[in-house]
Amino acid sequence: MRKIIHIDMDAFYASVEQRDNPALRGKPVAVGGTKARGVVAAASYEARQFGVYSAMPSSTALRKCPTLIMVPTRFEVYQQVSRQIREIFLRYTDLVEPLSLDEAYLDVTENKQNLKSAMFIAQRIKHEIYQETRLTASAGVSFNKFLAKVASGQNKPDGLTVVLPQDAEAFVEALPIEKFYGIGDVTAAKMKQLGIHFGADLKERTEVDLRRHFGKSGSYFFQIARAQDERPVEPNRIRKSIGSERTFQNDLETEEEMLPELCKLAGEVAYDLHRLEAAGKTVTLKLKYHDFTLNTRSKTFFSTIREEDMLLEIAAELLHTPHFPAKPIRLLGITVSTLTYGNHQSGQLSFPF
Template sequence: MPDPVTRKIIHIDMDAFYASVEQRDEPTLRGRPVAVGSPAARGVVAAASYEARAFGVRSALPSITALRRCPDLVFVRPRFEVYKAVSRQIHAIFADYTDLIQPLSLDEAYLDVTANRAALPTAWATAKAIRARILAETGLNASAGISYNKFLAKLASDHRKPNGQFAVTPEMGAAWVETLPVSRFHGVGPVTAAKMKRLGIETGADLRARPLAFLEEHFGSSAGWYHAIARGEDHRPVNPDRVRKSSGSETTFDRDLIDPAEIEAGVLRMADDVWTWCEKAAAFGRTVTVKIKFGDFRQITRSRSHPAPVADHALLRQASLDLVRSIYPPETGIRLVGVTVSNFGGDGAALPLFDGS
């Protein structure tokens, strides 16, 4: 059902957050391609400046590949305590405008400003004021998306990056979604986007043209979400009490694998993806789970809980390898592997998405 009151939601996303903090604090890095992470052979890029992105350097990219694409790339070790401190500054700014703040990580959040605490004429003006405060108080740029729901606000914040903002009004929402590639939609990852492409679905218009029954046949429980967002619909409220219970990544191989080296390479890639999120969110869990799907679609998982949070990249990699090695030799070829970290917090409780302590 339509919301009785049209919400005013802002999605704030800091621009190249980690790398921008490093460039702010070290003037010699400004204007240069910078990657936050380790240049080691098995290192992974946690964040990249816009100068580095021009060379195709992105987060989660193996460091050796990043250096191949950009030989002048400067690696900087991450300083998560600094990033968390800056994030707290930003969160304090948000709190002057609304109580309804749902952080997604250290550098992005949803804000529901329907109540208009700041008495500004529009949500657009509110977003501009917030971005100006962030720049004045932290020296960092932020982009913003403004819309009547979370899905569209998040899409909009990416539309004028860096250091811009974009609004999607109720009158334009559904038509605007139709013009976008589905690969940009929240909840449509690379694997799903590839599957949609095989089914002839490449844009929002293509997705909207498919009946719900078709989507249910091919996408199961996710069909309702895809059906709604193709029409610009998302009735989820901004939830300041939301917690994240796990973070995971998985990949489907081009062919079923038997060779341990190939299987483990896939597991390590997924562990690296998860580690990138853990670092970005400054969230570390005690339980590591590896998911294995065989060529016959039979699925198993192997988990291990550690006495302390897995706060070391190498430890997560090794834990993931130990778990997949526990099923050797595989009974048949493996088509998919995944790695998940859960059990956040020392007491096993779920971890808030924002560390406001």
């Protein structure tokens, strides 16, 4: 049986800013965005008490917390700290799968320290992270990636949660459906309409039933409801595209309704590009109409793109190329592909081909 650890840094960007600037400690802080526009990249725990979270429009965050202190992102600093943390992981295992700058899976079934307890390894990693960076991390420990990922979020900040094999079934059955990794807000709302509120409710559904309602994702839901996840930790896994999309409760019909949503999506995609140290040359706008027909519009450039302003400008242009949508929109999405990884300097956009 495998021993998997999921490490998730606590409010990573905001915690780095509070560490480096004592004046921010104990105060509600949001990283990214401006008072006029943009998207929150990270929020301190003090800000979260007001309902401020990552991917929230800055204007909304300020309404929820008028005393919110907004600071610009310093991705070069976060990347340097992330490399420090990754070096700590590699002291224990080479099977490290980074999900972003602030979280990763580790397979410690066989480890460099010849330690038998994955919980003890997680404790040591958390301690070393704090000693060397003055930042806290939360850890989840279990026998598969799904359980480890969910467990790491159970006792934040600075938490450590272990899900043993004999406890896995009960752990999943008691889990609220919105806490399942891989189930987003829209899917969770649909599940609740079907009477699925907890893992136990999900487990009662057949795979055929779940596939009928949720497509191929239904098979994944069927498995995780039974605490099953055979995915290996993949240290060399490289994502081919990075994107974000949103389904709306009410269809959008005007540009005035669509542009604010594109702004949010561009901010989320730019945030993911930065935290994964990626940039791409192809931007795709995804449109799903009220009648569920799908349309995608793409543009490819010679130079790479990763900044929010550029993404929003391109998405807004694609919204009118070849023409503005003639039917109401129920879903919008922005995806960046043709990715490269490493340090990037954003420049002027080159002519598309």
